[in-house]
Amino acid sequence: xxxxxADSLYWMSRYLERAEHTARVLGTxxxxxxxxxxxxxxxRWLRVLASLGHTGPFADDSDPFALAQAHAxxxxxxxxxxxxxxxxQVREQISSEMWEQLNRLFHEVKxxxxxxxxxxQPLDFLAVILESSHLVQGVTDSTMNHGEGWQFIQVGRxxxxxxxxARLLDIYFHEFPAGQPMDSGEHMEWIGLLRSxxxxxxxxxxxxxxxxxxxxxxxxxxNSEFPHSVRFAADRMxxxxxxxxxxxxxxxxxxxxxxxxxxSAGLMFTPLEEVVVGLAEFFADIQQQCARIHxxxxxxxxxxxxxxxxxx
Amino acid sequence: MATPGIDEPRIASGPFSSYVLDSAxxxxxxxxxxxxxxxRALYELLLSLPVEEMRRKKQAADVSFxxxxxxxxVYGRDEGTERIFPHDLLPRIxxxxxxxxxxxGLTQRITALNFFLxxxxxxxxxxxxxxxxxxxxxxxxxxxxxxxxxxxxKNIYVAVMGTDLIRLPDGRFVxxxxxxxxxxxxxxxxxxxxxxxRIFPELFQYTDVRPIDHYPEVLLTTLRALAPEGRGEPNIVxxxxxxxxxxxxxxxxxxxxxxIELVEGRDLVVHDNVVYMRxxxxxxxxxxxxxxxxxxxxxxxxxxxxxxxxxxxxxNAYRAGNVTLANALGTGVADDKALYAYVPxxxxxxxxxxxxxxxxxxxxxxxxxxxxxxxxxxxxxxVKAVGESGGYGMLIGPHSTAEQREEFRQLIxxxxxxxxxxxxxxxxxxxxxFDGKVEPRHVDLRPYILCGDKVTIVxxxxxxxALRSGSLVVNSSQGGGSKDTWVLQ
Numbered sequence: 162x163x164x165x166x167a168d169s170l171y172w173m174s175r176y177l178e179r180a181e182h183t184a185r186v187l188g189t190x191x192x193x194x195x196x197x198x199x200x201x202x203x204x205r206w207l208r209v210l211a212s213l214g215h216t217g218p219f220a221d222d223s224d225p226f227a228l229a230q231a232h233a234x235x236x237x238x239x240x241x242x243x244x245x246x247x248x249x250q251v252r253e254q255i256s257s258e259m260w261e262q263l264n265r266l267f268h269e270v271k272x273x274x275x276x277x278x279x280x281x282q283p284l285d286f287l288a289v290i291l292e293s294s295h296l297v298q299g300v301t302d303s304t305m306n307h308g309e310g311w312q313f314i315q316v317g318r319x320x321x322x323x324x325x326x327a328r329l330l331d332i333y334f335h336e337f338p339a340g341q342p343m344d345s346g347e348h349m350e351w352i353g354l355l356r357s358x359x360x361x362x363x364x365x366x367x368x369x370x371x372x373x374x375x376x377x378x379x380x381x382x383x384n385s386e387f388p389h390s391v392r393f394a395a396d397r398m399x400x401x402x403x404x405x406x407x408x409x410x411x412x413x414x415x416x417x418x419x420x421x422x423x424x425s426a427g428l429m430f431t432p433l434e435e436v437v438v439g440l441a442e443f444f445a446d447i448q449q450q451c452a453r454i455h456x457x458x459x460x461x462x463x464x465x466x467x468x469x470x471x472x473x
Numbered sequence: 474m475a476t477p478g479i480d481e482p483r484i485a486s487g488p489f490s491s492y493v494l495d496s497a498x499x500x501x502x503x504x505x506x507x508x509x510x511x512x513r514a515l516y517e518l519l520l521s522l523p524v525e526e527m528r529r530k531k532q533a534a535d536v537s538f539x540x541x542x543x544x545x546x547v548y549g550r551d552e553g554t555e556r557i558f559p560h561d562l563l564p565r566i567x568x569x570x571x572x573x574x575x576x577x578g579l580t581q582r583i584t585a586l587n588f589f590l591x592x593x594x595x596x597x598x599x600x601x602x603x604x605x606x607x608x609x610x611x612x613x614x615x616x617x618x619x620x621x622x623x624x625x626x627k628n629i630y631v632a633v634m635g636t637d638l639i640r641l642p643d644g645r646f647v648x649x650x651x652x653x654x655x656x657x658x659x660x661x662x663x664x665x666x667x668x669x670x671r672i673f674p675e676l677f678q679y680t681d682v683r684p685i686d687h688y689p690e691v692l693l694t695t696l697r698a699l700a701p702e703g704r705g706e707p708n709i710v711x712x713x714x715x716x717x718x719x720x721x722x723x724x725x726x727x728x729x730x731x732x733i734e735l736v737e738g739r740d741l742v743v744h745d746n747v748v749y750m751r752x753x754x755x756x757x758x759x760x761x762x763x764x765x766x767x768x769x770x771x772x773x774x775x776x777x778x779x780x781x782x783x784x785x786x787x788x789n790a791y792r793a794g795n796v797t798l799a800n801a802l803g804t805g806v807a808d809d810k811a812l813y814a815y816v817p818x819x820x821x822x823x824x825x826x827x828x829x830x831x832x833x834x835x836x837x838x839x840x841x842x843x844x845x846x847x848x849x850x851x852x853x854x855x856v857k858a859v860g861e862s863g864g865y866g867m868l869i870g871p872h873s874t875a876e877q878r879e880e881f882r883q884l885i886x887x888x889x890x891x892x893x894x895x896x897x898x899x900x901x902x903x904x905x906x907f908d909g910k911v912e913p914r915h916v917d918l919r920p921y922i923l924c925g926d927k928v929t930i931v932x933x934x935x936x937x938x939a940l941r942s943g944s945l946v947v948n949s950s951q952g953g954g955s956k957d958t959w960v961l962q
Contacts, residue, residue: 470749
C-alpha cells in the first residue's frame, strides 16, 4: 500500500474519532448544565477546554462557556472536514458507501451550521454528529476489505481514543483526587465523565450504580471488553499494528509492535493498587506512549528515509 | 420532388416534429428524409415509446451519472467547479464499413506520427529532406530539446492517442486534430456505455453493438509491452496531478479498472536513476508510468522548476532507460495545430501511402499570402492557437464580434506562428433528446488509439455534442456534452 494512502486513511479515521469524542464531551456537559446552576459550570467548561488541549491562562473577563463552545465546534466541524478531505484523496481505496456516508455527514454539518441549529438546538446538532459517525464506522467495517488499509483506519481510531480518554481521566482525577468524600455535585461530575465515554450504562452493568472514582478509573482504563476503555483501544491498536507489520514485507520491523505491546501489557498486567498510587503518572505515561506510537508508525511506514529503505 | 411511398418511413410527427435537416450531414436521416438503415431500430423505438418513458429513461441516466460521481472540473470559475458530465440519451451509430475506414486511417496516422517523432528527436531526415520546415518543429512550444537522442521503447512515443474526427456534409470523416500528450475522456466513453446498457436493454438486444469494455485491459497490455527490457513482471502505475485535476475521476477510474496503483508525484522517489514508489512495505520499483501529468510539470529538475506535481530526477531515470513514460515526453510537437497541416505529407513520406483520412484545409499564418487572405476574411474562418486544447484560445469567425476579430487580428500579427485558420466546418448532426423532443445537434468523434506491440482501437469513442442549438463547439469546457457511440458488427 502506498505510504500516502496509509497516512490519509489513518488521519481520516483519527479526525473522525476526534470529532465524535468532542461532540460527546460537549453534549454531556450541556446536559449537566441543565441540571445544575450556572455557578459550578465555569469550572466544568474550563475542564472541557483542558480536554480540548486549551489550558489557559485565559483573560479574567473571558467566558469559559462561550470559549469552550467555540473551540469544540471548531474541533468538530474541522475534524469532519479534514476526515472528508483525507478520504477524498484516497477515494479509490475506500468503498463508495464509506465515501457517501462521510460526504453526507460533511454536507449535513455544513447545512446545520449555516441553518443555525448549532445555536438553537445544540443537542440535536451533536446527536446528528454522533449518529453519523457511528454510521461511517459501521459502513467501514461492513463494506471495506479488512486488509492493510482497514488496519490503518483501526489504528487511527484507537490511538485517538486511547489518548483522549487518558487525557480526560487525567483532568478529572487532578480536580477530584481519589479517596476523598464525595458530595452530590461531584457525584454528577463522575457520571459526566462516564457519559463522555459512553460508559455509564456499561459501568453500571459491572459495578452497579455505586460510583467510586477508583472503579471509574479501573473501568475506563483496564476493562478489556468495553470499546471506550484505554485497554480495549490499546489491544485493538496492537492487533492492527501486528497485521500491518505482517503485510509490510521489507519494512517489517519490531519497533512499532514493541511500543504498542508495551502499552497494552502495562494495561493488562499492572494491578489496580499500583495504578491508583500514581494515577497522574500513569495517565501521562499512556498519552506519551500514544505519541511515541504515532511517531514510530510514521517513521517506519510513511516518512522513512530513502537511504534506510534502499539498504534493506 | 417525388412523394415518398406510404411504407417508407419518414421524419414523422411525434418526437420528430421539430427535426429540421439543413446542409450538414445528418447521421440519422438521408437527404430524402428517410432514416438510414442502421438507425432504423432506434428510429422505430423512438416513435413507439411514450414521451413519459423517454423522460424516465433520461432521468434514470442522469441519476446514474450523479451517483457514480462522473464529473469534470471547469477551470476559471470559483464555486461549484465540479460538474456532472452532460450526457445525451440517444446513441450515435456507425456502420462497420464506416468504422473500418476510420480504423485503418487512424492506424496509419499513429504509425506515421511515431516515425515522425523518432525522426525529429534523432536524425531529422524529414527535416533535411524539407518535408517539414525546421523552424516549424523547433519553434513549437511542445518541442523538448531534452529529448534529443532519447529512444522510446520499441520506438513508440505515442502509446495513447485521441484523435478528433468530424464528418463533412458529403459524409466523409476527416481529422480535425490529434491529441498526443495526455488525451482524456475515455472514462466517459466507458461509463456512458454501462449506463446505456441499463437504460436501453431492448435496443442492445436487437442491435449488434460491438463491445468496448475491454479498453482498460488493452491499455494495460499496451503499457506492459512498453516496459523496459528485462523487467519480467513490470510494476505499472498511473501518475495523476491529484484530486484538483479536471480529469481526476478518469484517473481513479482507469487505475481501478486496470488494477494498478494511482500515484501522485510525492509518492515517487528517484534513486540512482531508478524510480520507486513509497509503500508501507518499503520502496517498490516502478517500471512503467502511464502519466497524466503534462511534460512541463513532470520533473522540476528537467522542466518547470516551480512544479510540485512531478518527481525530481524522473527525466534522468527515463533517459537511462530504467522507466517508461507513456506517452513519451515531447510528443506534443506532433499535435501542434500548425504541424498538423503537414501530417498528410508525413504519412506519404514515412509510409509511402496516401492518407486514408484527410485533414481539414488549414491556413498557415506564417505564410504571408495565406495570412493576408485570412485576415481579410476573419469572419469566415475559425482561428486556433496552435498549442492550446479544450476549446480555449479560439475565434469562431461567423459567431464573433468585430471586437473579438480585432483582438485576434492583433494577436495574429504579433505572433503568426502561434495561430492557424480553418474554414468554418459544418459538423455532422445527430439526433438528441431534449425534454420530449428529438432535435439534431452537431457532433464530432474522438476514438482512442492504443499503440504497443500492435495498434488497437476499441470500436467506438467519445462522441461529443454541442448541446446548444446551432453551436459548433463540442468541448466539455465550453458547454458540450457526450453521447454513447455504437459501432455495429
